[in-house]
Each structure stands twice: as C-alpha cells, then as structure tokens.
Amino acid sequence: MKSVKSQYIIYIAFAVISIIINTSTQIIVQTVYNHIDCLMLDREFFHNVTFGFMLKILIATGVAFIFKYIIDKAIVFEVNGVLDSKRMKLRQFGFYLLFSFVTTIIFWGIVLVFKMIFADQWAELVGTVVGLSIGYTIKFFLDCKIAFKPAIENKEEC
Numbered sequence: 041m042k043s044v045k046s047q048y049i050i051y052i053a054f055a056v057i058s059i060i061i062n063t064s065t066q067i068i069v070q071t072v073y074n075h076i077d078c079l080m081l082d083r084e085f086f087h088n089v090t091f092g093f094m095l096k097i098l099i100a101t102g103v104a105f106i107f108k109y110i111i112d113k114a115i116v117f118e119v120n121g122v123l124d125s126k127r128m129k130l131r132q133f134g135f136y137l138l139f140s141f142v143t144t145i146i147f148w149g150i151v152l153v154f155k156m157i158f159a160d161q162w163a164e165l166v167g168t169v170v171g172l173s174i175g176y177t178i179k180f181f182l183d184c185k186i187a188f189k190p191a192i193e194n195k196e197e198c
Contacts, residue, residue, distance in 0.1 A: 143175035
C-alpha cells in the first residue's frame with residue numbers, strides 16, 4: 041500500500057502525462073479542422089470562442105478522461121480486482137465521473153477566461169495547463185477521500 045504522499049506524486053506524474061495528452065489532442069483536432077472547409081467550426085460561439093474551439097476541448101477532455109480513469113484505478117489507487125460487486129464498481133465510476141465533471145468545469149472556465157482575455161493560441165495552452173493543474177489537485181483529494189476510498193481497506197487519510 042502506497043502512502044498518500046507517494047500516491048499524490050504518482051497521480052501528479054500521470055496528470056502531467058494527461059495534460060500532454062489533452063493538449064496534444066487539442067492540437068491534433070485543431071490541425072484536422074483547419075484542413076476541413078467547415079464554416080460552422082469557425083463561427084463564434086461566445087466572445088472569441090468558436091465552435092471549433094469548443095469541439096477540440098470536448099474531444100481532448102474525453103480522451104484524457106479515459107486515459108486518466110484507467111491509470112488512476114489501476115496504478116494510483118490500486119483497486120483492480122478489489123471491488124466485488126457491480127454496485128461498488130458503479131458507485132466508484134459514478135463518483136469518479138462526477139468529480140471529473142466538476143473539475144472539468146473548473147478547467148474549462150480557466151481556459152475560456154484565458155481565451156477571452158488574451159485571444160491567442162499560446163494563452164489557450166497556458167490556460168489549459170493552469171486549469172488542469174488546479175483541477176487535478178482538487179480531484180486527487182476527492183478521488184482519494186470518496187471515489188476510491190471504499191475499495192481499499194486500512195487506507196491512510198488523504
């Protein structure tokens with residue numbers, strides 16, 4: 041059993057990888073839709089924010105979520121094979137998804153603020169890193185205290 045400190049270090053290491061996955065996915069999606077002649081993607085959704093921008097952060101968030109859930113469950117919190125009932129697995133995934141949703145709102149909010157204030161692709165990337173860093177720190181403690189805690193006995197307090 042890892043200490044909370046070592047879990048957090050591992051969590052942050054994989055969060056960095058997830059941030060790289062997220063930003064890389066955004067760049068890939070941006071590159072793809074720059075080569076597609078679709079006026080809908082260039083339409084402004086809200087103050088310097090286009091539908092294409094919303095699409096790329098939605099896709100990137102989904103890709104990073106899948107990666108992060110698999111890693112958190114298997115490596116960070118080590119719960120593979122620990123949960124016996126489907127109800128416990130569903131509870132764990134439900135809380136994980138809920139906390140992901142809440143921290144995604146924080147992340148998107150920060151990215152959108154950077155986008156609206158600076159209107160620059162580099163500002164989007166900085167906003168992405170800042171937003172994901174804050175979100176992942178909050179999410180670690182929520183996951184540790186609530187989502188994955190019932191799956192592990194004798195768990196050190198977060």
